Structures are given as C-alpha cells and as structure tokens.
Amino acid sequence: MDNRYFHPESLMMSYGYKPALSEGAIKCPIFQTSTFVFNSAEEGKAFFEVAYGQREKAPNEELGLIYSRLNNPDLQILEERLCLWDGADECAVFESGMSAISTVMLEFLRPGDVLLYSKPVYGGTDHFINKVLPEYGIHGFGFTNNQSAEELVEEIQSKGLGEKLKMVYVETPANPTNALFDLEICKKVADAFSSESKDVVVCVDNTYMGPLWQHPLKHGADLVVYSATKYIGGHSDLIAGAVLGHSKYMKRVRTLRTFLGNMAGPWTGWLLMRSLETLKVRMTQQAENAIKVAEFLKNHPKVEKVYYLGHLEQGTSQHAIFKKQLFCAGAMLSFDIKGGEKEAFKFLNSLRLIKLAVSLGSTESLAEHPETMTHSDVSEEDKRTMGITEKLIRLSVGVEHYSDIIWDIEQALEKA
Numbered sequence: 095m096d097n098r099y100f101h102p103e104s105l106m107m108s109y110g111y112k113p114a115l116s117e118g119a120i121k122c123p124i125f126q127t128s129t130f131v132f133n134s135a136e137e138g139k140a141f142f143e144v145a146y147g148q149r150e151k152a153p154n155e156e157l158g159l160i161y162s163r164l165n166n167p168d169l170q171i172l173e174e175r176l177c178l179w180d181g182a183d184e185c186a187v188f189e190s191g192m193s194a195i196s197t198v199m200l201e202f203l204r205p206g207d208v209l210l211y212s213k214p215v216y217g218g219t220d221h222f223i224n225k226v227l228p229e230y231g232i233h234g235f236g237f238t239n240n241q242s243a244e245e246l247v248e249e250i251q252s253k254g255l256g257e258k259l260k261m262v263y264v265e266t267p268a269n270p271t272n273a274l275f276d277l278e279i280c281k282k283v284a285d286a287f288s289s290e291s292k293d294v295v296v297c298v299d300n301t302y303m304g305p306l307w308q309h310p311l312k313h314g315a316d317l318v319v320y321s322a323t324k325y326i327g328g329h330s331d332l333i334a335g336a337v338l339g340h341s342k343y344m345k346r347v348r349t350l351r352t353f354l355g356n357m358a359g360p361w362t363g364w365l366l367m368r369s370l371e372t373l374k375v376r377m378t379q380q381a382e383n384a385i386k387v388a389e390f391l392k393n394h395p396k397v398e399k400v401y402y403l404g405h406l407e408q409g410t411s412q413h414a415i416f417k418k419q420l421f422c423a424g425a426m427l428s429f430d431i432k433g434g435e436k437e438a439f440k441f442l443n444s445l446r447l448i449k450l451a452v453s454l455g456s457t458e459s460l461a462e463h464p465e466t467m468t469h470s471d472v473s474e475e476d477k478r479t480m481g482i483t484e485k486l487i488r489l490s491v492g493v494e495h496y497s498d499i500i501w502d503i504e505q506a507l508e509k510a
C-alpha cells in the first residue's frame with residue numbers, strides 16, 4: 095500500500111516542485127531572473143560540463159541552474175509535468191507552437207533531405223514546409239489518409255526519395271475536417287526507410303487532441319509537438335509550444351533550442367503550470383459539451399453535414415483508427431451550413447456568446463470560417479480534396495453551459 099501510482103491530474107499541482115527551496119511557498123514562484131548564482135567556481139564548472147554535453151550527468155547529480163536560456167525552474171517543472179500525460183522521457187517548452195515545430199524540422203533535416211507530411215497540416219506548418227524549407231534545399235511531399243503503407247513506400251521508392259527521407263510528419267486529426275491518419279502506417283513507412291546509419295523520425299502534431307485524448311508516443315511516434323497556445327494554455331492568453339519524446343531525440347531538440355534561444359520565458363512557464371492544474375476538468379467539460387452541440391447540429395435543417403469524431407460510422411476505416419488511437423471524440427467540430435459564404439458569414443456575424451476568432455481549445459467557444467480565414471492560403475485543388483468549402487464552419491467548443499452554446503448556434507442559424 096505504500097507505493098501508489100498517482101494519475102497525472104493528481105500531480106499537476108505539486109509534481110517536481112519542492113516548497114522548501116522557495117521559503118515554503120505552496121506554488122512555484124515566477125523565477126523572473128536571467129542568471130543564477132553558483133556556490134563556487136567548481137560548481138559552475140560542473141554545471142557547464144553537463145549542460146554542454148562534455149560529460150553525462152552522474153546518477154545522483156542535480157542539473158544545476160545556470161542561465162534562463164538553458165534552464166529555469168518554471169520551465170523545468172512545467173516540462174516534467176507535461177511528460178506525465180504523454181508518457182515521454184523529456185519535454186522542451188518553446189515560445190510558440192511554430193517555434194517548436196520549426197526547431198524539430200531544422201534539427202532533423204539537412205539540405206537534400208526529404209520530409210513526408212500529412213495533408214492538410216496547420217497553415218503555419220504548411221508555409222514552413224513549402225516556402226521556408228525549400229530555401230535550405232529541403233523538400234516536403236504530402237500524403238493523404240487514403241494511402242496504405244505499401245502504396246506510400248512504393249511511391250517514395252519510385253520517385254527515388256527513399257535515401258533522402260528523414261522525417262514523417264503527421265497532424266491527426268487533421269484540421270478542420272477531423273480526418274484521421276493511422277500512426278501505425280506512418281511508423282511502417284518510417285521503418286521501411288530507416289537503417290543502421292539513418293533514423294527516419296516520426297513526429298506527430300497532437301495539438302487538436304491535447305495531452306489527454308491521444309498519446310502518439312504509444313503508437314510509434316518518436317516526437318510529439320504541441321501548440322500549447324491551444325488546450326494546454328487553454329485560456330486564450332498566451333502563445334507557447336512544446337516538444338516531447340525519447341531522450342535520444344530530445345537532447346538534440348533541447349540543444350538547438352538553447353542556441354536558437356526560442357525557449358518560453360518564466361512568466362509563460364508559470365501561466366502554463368497554472369493552466370495544467372485544470373487541464374483535465376477543462377478538456378473533459380469541453381468534450382461533454384461537444385457531444386451535445388454535435389447532436390444538435392446533426393438534426394438541424396439548415397445544417398448539411400457535421401464533421402465530428404463522435405459520429406464516425408462503425409465498420410469504416412476511420413472508425414477503426416478512432417478506436418485504436420483516441421480516447422475521446424474531442425471538442426473540435428465543423429459543419430457545412432446550407433448555402434455558401436453568404437449564409438456562413440450571416441451565421442458567424444449573428445453569434446452572441448460564441449466569439450468569432452481563430453485558435454482553438456480555449457475555455458470560451460470560438461467559431462471561424464476556414465475557407466477564408468485559417469485555410470485561405472491552401473491551394474484551390476487541395477481545398478476541394480479536403481472538403482474545405484464556402485459553407486464550412488469550424489467550432490471550438492468551450493466550457494460554457496452547453497444549453498447557452500446551443501441557444502447561440504440556434505439563433506444564429508435562424509438568421510443565416
């Protein structure tokens with residue numbers, strides 16, 4: 095009875111923090127400091143040896159604090175807590191989701207390399223892959239969720255890209271239609287092109303499901319990235335990102351972060367720790383509200399189609415992936431309104447409680463029009479194949495009383 099496994103939500107208030115080191119303060123203070131005082135020159139030397147990888151940390155040695163670009167208690171404790179949800183060895187927190195994603199890509203890709211990525215990906219990620227990386231001689235190839243592992247391997251081989259493939263990057267569920275990708279397939283493709291001298295890394299953007307509803311590291315992913323701006327932050331009041339994974343890869347990610355200097359600051363770290371205390375209750379309530387909202391939309395005469403993971407048909411391959419990979423249908427849903435842009439805009443402009451804004455995963459419900467907003471940069475052809483049309487509206491369901499959310503949607507649909 096002495097040893098108990100505590101659930102992550104039970105540890106979010108205290109894990110990794112020692113009150114005695116901070117005058118007994120029950121909460122971790124904001125360590126708003128750039129640098130840390132060494133007790134002796136010998137100690138400073140020892141800390142640097144470990145930080146710069148000149149020697150491994152001794153078994154009982156504490157990693158010393160040096161300078162806030164390398165480490166800061168608010169970030170370190172936050173990172174330890176984030177690891178608990180995903181079952182990761184290590185975590186590194188960044189000043190945005192994009193800095194987390196771009197740092198991973200820059201660390202694992204070199205000129206001449208190829209990146210396989212799921213389509214569609216977040217607009218910023220798409221821009222980085224297709225506009226920024228080519229400037230460095232790195233090229234991305236998109237794949238869709240109707241391709242099998244065998245088809246993908248054959249396509250890569252026939253194009254002569256096998257040697258150059260270094261990363262499989264996946265966003266599942268895909269934004270804004272909730273299309274699911276099978277992580278087992280991604281892992282198989284990566285393995286097919288990995289060798290003694292070359293790892294093909296599988297990286298999953300898990301922002302849409304947050305740390306609660308999908309754990310990609312348990313399905314073959316090597317790295318998980320988050321926009322912590324979304325569910326992890328959860329209050330629409332900060333921008334941050336995170337990367338999690340095995341130590342072998344995280345050491346490299348952390349080192350590049352040190353030299354790009356794109357770590358989050360102590361204030362953001364502190365806010366995120368505060369957010370993590372309510373992560374489970376927030377997300378659970380949001381998912382429960384989403385069930386009710388999706389059910390309402392499904393039966394509304396002005397709604398043509400609802401894209402919600404809780405409505406996947408039994409027996410379909412999408413449903414099989416859902417059962418395998420996800421714990422929950424989440425709180426993101428989209429729907430096609432009858433009509434086109436005019437009706438969609440009328441609906442959005444008529445909302446009274448739900449805010450018309452991009453972003454997602456926050457306590458307040460948000461609505462937006464992907465075709466002209468988050469996905470306006472996507473090519474016409476890709477928009478068509480992904481079902482991003484004039485009539486599509488995306489909803490991020492918040493923690494309000496579900497009947498108020500539904501009331502707002504109902505009155506706005508009446509005006510559309």
Ligand SMILES: *Cc1c(COP(=O)(O)O)cnc(C)c1O
Binds near residue numbers: 190192218302323
């Ligand atoms: C928002 C978002 C990002 C980018 O994160 P920032 O924190 O805005 O930099 C990346 N991926 C997904 C899926 C997102 O929703």
